[in-house]
Amino acid sequence: MQRTQHELQIGGMTxxxxxARIEKKLNRIAGVEATVNxxxxxxxxxxxxxxxxxxxxxxxxxTGYTATEVRQDTEQADLAALKIRVIIAAALTIPVVLIAxxxxxxxDYWGWVSLALxxxxxxWAGLPFHIAAFKNARHGSATMDTLxxxxxxxxxxxxxxxxxxxxxxxxxxxxxFTLFGGRxxxxxxxxxxxxxxxxxxxxxxxxxxxxxxxxxxSALYALLDLGAKQVTVLRDxxxxxxxxxxxxxxxxxxxxxxxxxxxDGVVLAGASAVxxxxxxxxxxxxxxxxxxxxxxxxxxxxxxxxxxxxxVGSATKLAQMTRLVTEAQAGKAQVQKLADRVASVxxxxxxxxxxxxxxxxVLFSGDWTRALAAAISVLIIACPCALGLATPTxxxxxTGRGAELGILIRGAQVLETSANIxxxxxxxxxxxxxxxxxxxxVTPVGEFPADRALSFAAALESASExxxxxxxxxxxxxxxxxxxxxEVTDFRNEPGVGVSGEISGVRxxxxxxxVTVYLDGTPVASIEVSDQIKPESAQAVSELHKxxxxxxxxxxxxxxxxxxxxxxxxxxxxxxxxxxxxxxxxVKRLQNAGQRVAMIGDGxxxxxxxxxxxxxxxxxTGTDAAINAADITLMRADLPTAVTALRLxxxxxxxxxxxxxxxxxxxxxxxxxxxxGLLNPMLAGAAMALSxxxxxxxxxxxxxxxx
Numbered sequence: 001m002q003r004t005q006h007e008l009q010i011g012g013m014t015x016x017x018x019x020a021r022i023e024k025k026l027n028r029i030a031g032v033e034a035t036v037n038x039x040x041x042x043x044x045x046x047x048x049x050x051x052x053x054x055x056x057x058x059x060x061x062x063t064g065y066t067a068t069e070v071r072q073d074t075e076q077a078d079l080a081a082l083k084i085r086v087i088i089a090a091a092l093t094i095p096v097v098l099i100a101x102x103x104x105x106x107x108d109y110w111g112w113v114s115l116a117l118x119x120x121x122x123x124w125a126g127l128p129f130h131i132a133a134f135k136n137a138r139h140g141s142a143t144m145d146t147l148x149x150x151x152x153x154x155x156x157x158x159x160x161x162x163x164x165x166x167x168x169x170x171x172x173x174x175x176x177f178t179l180f181g182g183r184x185x186x187x188x189x190x191x192x193x194x195x196x197x198x199x200x201x202x203x204x205x206x207x208x209x210x211x212x213x214x215x216x217x218s219a220l221y222a223l224l225d226l227g228a229k230q231v232t233v234l235r236d237x238x239x240x241x242x243x244x245x246x247x248x249x250x251x252x253x254x255x256x257x258x259x260x261x262x263x264d265g266v267v268l269a270g271a272s273a274v275x276x277x278x279x280x281x282x283x284x285x286x287x288x289x290x291x292x293x294x295x296x297x298x299x300x301x302x303x304x305x306x307x308x309x310x311x312v313g314s315a316t317k318l319a320q321m322t323r324l325v326t327e328a329q330a331g332k333a334q335v336q337k338l339a340d341r342v343a344s345v346x347x348x349x350x351x352x353x354x355x356x357x358x359x360x361x362v363l364f365s366g367d368w369t370r371a372l373a374a375a376i377s378v379l380i381i382a383c384p385c386a387l388g389l390a391t392p393t394x395x396x397x398x399t400g401r402g403a404e405l406g407i408l409i410r411g412a413q414v415l416e417t418s419a420n421i422x423x424x425x426x427x428x429x430x431x432x433x434x435x436x437x438x439x440x441x442v443t444p445v446g447e448f449p450a451d452r453a454l455s456f457a458a459a460l461e462s463a464s465e466x467x468x469x470x471x472x473x474x475x476x477x478x479x480x481x482x483x484x485x486x487e488v489t490d491f492r493n494e495p496g497v498g499v500s501g502e503i504s505g506v507r508x509x510x511x512x513x514x515v516t517v518y519l520d521g522t523p524v525a526s527i528e529v530s531d532q533i534k535p536e537s538a539q540a541v542s543e544l545h546k547x548x549x550x551x552x553x554x555x556x557x558x559x560x561x562x563x564x565x566x567x568x569x570x571x572x573x574x575x576x577x578x579x580x581x582x583x584x585x586x587v588k589r590l591q592n593a594g595q596r597v598a599m600i601g602d603g604x605x606x607x608x609x610x611x612x613x614x615x616x617x618x619x620x621t622g623t624d625a626a627i628n629a630a631d632i633t634l635m636r637a638d639l640p641t642a643v644t645a646l647r648l649x650x651x652x653x654x655x656x657x658x659x660x661x662x663x664x665x666x667x668x669x670x671x672x673x674x675x676x677g678l679l680n681p682m683l684a685g686a687a688m689a690l691s692x693x694x695x696x697x698x699x700x701x702x703x704x705x706x707x
Contacts, residue, residue, distance in 0.1 A: 003031075006045040006053050011066035012132060013038055018065065021141055025063045026056065037392055043067065064135030079210055086203045089125035092117045093196040100193035108171045111163050114192040122156050126199040142347040148202055150351075151379035152195040158372055159190035191373070198380055208693050228296070231262035234306070247312050255305040263296035264311035272303035317635075350671075354378045357675045370677050377674035381667075381687060390659035393699035398652030401705050406635035407645045414631040415656070417615050418649035420596050424544055425587060425609070427601035428555035428565055431619065432541075432639065433531040437467040439475035441528040445516075451481045453517045453525035456508045459486035460501050464493060468515060468529050530561060538569045540639030545570070547646065550595070554578065554586055554609075583609040600642050617642050644707040655702055659695045666691045 013019055019038040026034035031048025045056055060067035096114045099105045123130075126148070133149035136142055163169035168190045231247050232254040233240050239254060244262055247253065252268060255261050261274070273285035276298045285301055288294055294307060297318040313319065354375045361371030399409050409415070429435045444450040458476030461469035476482040491501040498511015509518040515527040544551055553571040555562040555578070562576035575586050587609050590597050599606070599613035610616030610630050618630030619637040632649070634641045670687065673679045679687075 003046050003048055004051075006043075006047060006056060008043040008045065008053075008056065008060065008067045009069065010036065010041050010043050010060060011068070012128075012135075013041060013065060018132075022060055022063050022065060025059055029055070029059060032056070064132070064139055079207070082203070082207050082210060085125050086200070086207050089121050089196075089200045089203055092121050092125075093193075093200040096121075096196045097193045100190075109169070111159075111168050111173065111190050111192075114190065115160060115163060118156065118159075118192040118196045121196040121199050122152055125203060126152060129199070129202075142351060146347060147350060147354075147379040148198065150354075151376045152198050154372065155191035155195040155198075155376055159192050159195070162190050191376075194373075194376065206692075208696070228260040228262040232256075245313075247309055249309055249312055251309045253307055253309065255300045255307060257300055257302050257304065259300055261294050261296055261298050261300060261305075261307065263309050264316045265294055265296075265307040265309045267292045267294060268306045268308050270303050270305040272305055273301045275299040275301050346667075350378065353671065353675065361677070374675060374677040377677075377679045378671060381670045381674045381679065390663050390695050391656050393696050394652055394655040394659055394702065397699045397702040398648060398655070398705075401703050402645070402648055405644060405648070405707075406641060407648060408633040408635070409645070409649065410631045410633075414615065415649050415653040417631065418598070418646060419653050421549065421598045421615050421646070423550045423552060423590055423595040423597045425552045425554050425590070425597055425599045425613065426541075426571065426639075427583075427599070427606050427609075428553055428557060428562060429531055430602040430637070431600055432537045432553065432565060432569060432571070433533050436532060437471040437529050438532050439471050439527055439529050442475075443526045443528070445523045445525055448519070448524035450525055451479065453519075454479065454481045454527070455483045455486065456503055456506075456519065457510045457517045457525075457527060458482045459488055459503055460491070460499055460508050460510055463488060463491050463501075464499055469499070471529050472510070472515075472527060531557070531565075533565060533568055534638060537639050540643050541570045543640070543643045544646075545572075547643070549598075549646075552590070554583055554599075584612050587612045598646075600639070602637065617645065640707075647707055648702075648705055651705055652702060655699055659698055662698075663691065663695060 010019075010022060013022070013036075019036040022043065023034055023036040026032055026036070026043065026045060029047075029051060031051055032045060033047075034043055034045045036043045043056075043060070047056065057067040096117050099110050099114060129145045129148045130153070132145035133142075136146055159168070167173060228244055230241055231244050233242050233247065234252040234254060247263055253262055253265075255272075257272070267288050267290055269290065271287070271289040274288050274294060275285045276295065288305070293310075294305070295318065296311075296316045311317070357378050358371050358375035361367060361374055365371070395415075398415070402409050426432050442450045442454050444453065454472075454476050458473050458481065461472045464470075473482065486503050488501040488503055491499065493499050494511070498509055500507065500509040500511070502508070507518075507520050509521075510516070510527075511518075515529050516523050517525040517527065541551055550573070551571045552573045552575060553562055553566045553569075554575050555565075557576060559574070559576040562574050565571070566574045578586060583606065587597055587599060591614070597613045598615035598617060599609050600617040600619075601610055602619035606618070610618055615632070616630040617632045617634065619634050632645050634645060666687075670679070
């Protein structure tokens with residue numbers, strides 16, 4: 001069945017319970033699979049044919065929230081509006097708090113002044129809380145907005161009643177600030193500092209939280225902004241400046257020094273150094289010339305290039321990167337799903353605890369003042385903001401930092417998987433080695449000169465496109481042994497056997513066993529050819545061992561060659577001479593033995609094994625099949641980046657667990673204090689806001705991760 005993908009920007013969410021509620025409503029629609037992320041304020045929806053976006057938006061709105069198409073500028077506008085609300089609320093709240101906390105500042109009728117300053121804070125600055133609480137109540141649900149609204153309105157109404165009908169508004173009335181919740185005479189107590197303070201503290205915490213979330217997702221926005229907006233296309237021999245949207249595959253376009261390369265393509269003319277750091281994290285520019293491939297979004301630093309477009313629009317590497325990061329940030333780890341379920345039932349439980357606290361204080365002490373203060377403290381301190389932010393903010397920061405380093409993590413579940421890996425299976429060619437064949441030695445057989453044998457072999461192999469043939473020709477040219485005057489006739493290519501031909505009246509053959517040169521059937525030299533080990537591979541393998549991983553080299557090459565590569569790099573185990581289909585069987589065999597396997601590869605023949613492994617890591621310079629099958633994609637084709645990816649995954653998961661621990665610990669410890677009257681409601685509001693700021697700040701530490 002055909003399905004369509006939708007992404008909506010959700011407005012009005014204030015905690016994880018909101019996200020869980022919207023998600024639940026959307027998933028009740030037949031054929032809909034939805035994930036709502038509180039941190040990104042996005043709903044990612046997969047819908048069956050026939051389910052329209054208008055229907056999805058209507059469902060969200062019926063739930064009490066807003067839904068629109070995703071717009072990047074909305075977040076900044078919301079942040080600016082929230083900043084203004086915080087500044088005004090703080091300006092009005094500060095004098096109210098100071099007067100309440102410092103008795104010498106109290107004057108005749110100070111309570112009425114506090115009322116005048118508090119009302120705009122509660123009913124204008126705090127309006128979003130009350131509106132959300134009302135909408136939730138209409139739908140029979142409750143969120144943290146419900147707790148804040150009930151708590152601040154109760155404090156305001158109680159205090160107003162004390163001014164109008166009690167002793168609080170009388171001239172000369174004074175009272176001192178206390179860390180605990182009550183004073184002696186209920187009708188002489190006012191809590192305007194609590195109502196205004198809670199609103200301001202929560203708004204301030206929400207502002208810092210929203211700003212931090214924006215920073216955490218900045219890498220995604222940077223990716224979105226990387227692409228060129230215009231392109232100089234060559235058509236009918238003339239240059240035309242066109243919008244990037246009009247570029248099609250096959251178009252030839254010009255890239256001048258200092259310009260971004262418009263899309264993925266192949267260089268037709270020119271040479272330059274291309275800065276790929278924004279995509280790969282590699283600071284050293286890559287040299288490109290005729291026939292080099294280039295990636296859209298990278299920066300041409302020097303020469304003029306003419307490029308033929310090979311991929312445009314959503315098919316480009318930049319678009320793939322953006323899509324992978326977006327999907328990763330929209331996903332949820334299992335641990336976050338648990339936190340969401342807890343948050344969704346947490347608020348009703350807290351409301352019950354607040355009522356129980358109020359009733360218990362009145363029943364056992366008869367002190368309505370302390371009872372009200374304790375109940376309000378329970379409502380405020382228990383808001384599960386930190387719980388809802390624990391996972392998504394860490395995921396935003398971790399995947400964003402990964403994108404900056406050229407590491408694309410496909411989803412939240414990948415982080416959990418990476419923490420359980422114990423075995424790393426490494427594909428040999430293109431992963432541990434360069435994938436480029438090179439001659440390492442030419443050994444004469446008998447008295448025939450080695451250089452002359454090499455000349456014959458190079459002349460013969462120059463007609464072949466085989467990697468070994470190219471390596472022999474390159475080696476001969478490097479040794480000045482290549483003779484272009486040697487003419488080859490009667491050239492024959494026998495797959496699996498070798499090549500042969502006539503040179504200067506002599507029958508020359510290069511082929512099995514190994515790479516042997518024959519003249520008229522007599523062996524005259526052997527040529528040793530091997531795939532070159534990447535210089536950084538040995539150090540990367542050593543780092544994998546330090547992290548506690550077992551390593552396995554997986555190759556279709558000969559056992560002797562594979563074992564030599566393993567010995568040179570320190571890889572512990574070798575599985576050689578396997579066909580592509582047998583790579584999957586090897587991974588399954590390791591899994592059946594109880595090992596949790598990560599597979600690192602880059603080729604089409606690696607894709608099934610990457611998909612079979614518990615964790616698939618693909619080199620981004622490899623094939624699309626490998627990238628699509630992988631959980632993590634590396635934009636740089638080197639093993640150290642794979643090590644960095646594993647470390648980043650583990651660090652991100654550790655941050656998530658730390659956040660969740662402190663979020664749970666905070667609520668577990670704070671609620672009893674509030675219920676027993678050991679916490680002033682205003683301080684409870686400040687502590688609740690600070691807990692959210694702590695969680696977000698801890699997540700932001702991932703932005704400084706360097707491996």
